[in-house]
Amino acid sequence: MINISIVIPAYNEEKNIGRLLASLQKLPKENILEILVVDNGSRDKTKEIVNAIISSGGEASQKIRLIEEPKKGVAWARSRGAQEARGEIISFLDADSYVTDRWLSKMLDLFSSEKVVCISSPTYYYDLPLYFRIIAHIYWWFATIFVSRIVGYMGNFANLAVRADSYRKIGGIDTSIEFYGDDTDISHRLSKVGKMIFSFNFFTYGSGRRFREQGMLRTTWRYGYTYFSEVLFHKIPAKGCYTEVR
Numbered sequence: 001m002i003n004i005s006i007v008i009p010a011y012n013e014e015k016n017i018g019r020l021l022a023s024l025q026k027l028p029k030e031n032i033l034e035i036l037v038v039d040n041g042s043r044d045k046t047k048e049i050v051n052a053i054i055s056s057g058g059e060a061s062q063k064i065r066l067i068e069e070p071k072k073g074v075a076w077a078r079s080r081g082a083q084e085a086r087g088e089i090i091s092f093l094d095a096d097s098y099v100t101d102r103w104l105s106k107m108l109d110l111f112s113s114e115k116v117v118c119i120s121s122p123t124y125y126y127d128l129p130l131y132f133r134i135i136a137h138i139y140w141w142f143a144t145i146f147v148s149r150i151v152g153y154m155g156n157f158a159n160l161a162v163r164a165d166s167y168r169k170i171g172g173i174d175t176s177i178e179f180y181g182d183d184t185d186i187s188h189r190l191s192k193v194g195k196m197i198f199s200f201n202f203f204t205y206g207s208g209r210r211f212r213e214q215g216m217l218r219t220t221w222r223y224g225y226t227y228f229s230e231v232l233f234h235k236i237p238a239k240g241c242y243t244e245v246r
Contacts, residue, residue: 012042012044016097020099051066117166
């Protein structure tokens with residue numbers, strides 16, 4: 001039986017973390033070894049909410065562990081969670097997302113082949129206008145059917161799961177990458193040690209707050225630009241274009 005460690009970086013996520021943990025607690029418990037919430041210096045009630053859920057009792061809540069990573073940055077939070085993880089699979093989820101009832105079973109299906117080292121998926125945005133959700137759906141469809149298959153790798157850290165031994169073999173997350181391009185970088189390195197799968201069926205629902213607050217065209221351009229910069233030139237653009245959105 002495959003056991004899974006779920007890593008959730010969290011910074012000022014009091015409005016979202018409870019919903020994600022509730023969705024995970026509804027899943028079958030057998031394969032979930034632990035749920036690691038890595039607090040990255042939150043100044044709101046994120047830690048209090050997580051601790052209250054842990055204290056509520058029940059088998060699912062006992063698998064939740066709160067870890068504190070004082071070094072600011074989502075890369076450091078994810079990396080710390082992965083260091084603490086004991087599972088055969090390390091699953092990364094964003095704190096502003098939630099999973100479907102089929103999320104875990106689909107993950108296990110995709111990892112049934114030992115050749116597969118990493119799986120990822122599109123994000124369906126639950127809080128954006130309908131017209132943009134339609135545009136995003138078309139974008140993800142194009143990325144899934146054409147780009148990921150032609151290039152051979154694509155990742156989305158909002159929902160990315162990797163075999164722990166493969167993760168450690170490539171040296172883990174590159175913490176020098178501030179934000180944009182981090183998932184493309186790790187996907188590229190993982191593709192050298194096994195098969196990558198980017199699947200429409202293994203999706204999560206997530207917030208589109210970055211698109212809403214920084215502009216949809218601007219944010220889409222940054223994601224696309226960093227992806228193709230890494231693919232074509234194996235280079236992540238310089239720091240400075242990332243802004244914390246909470």
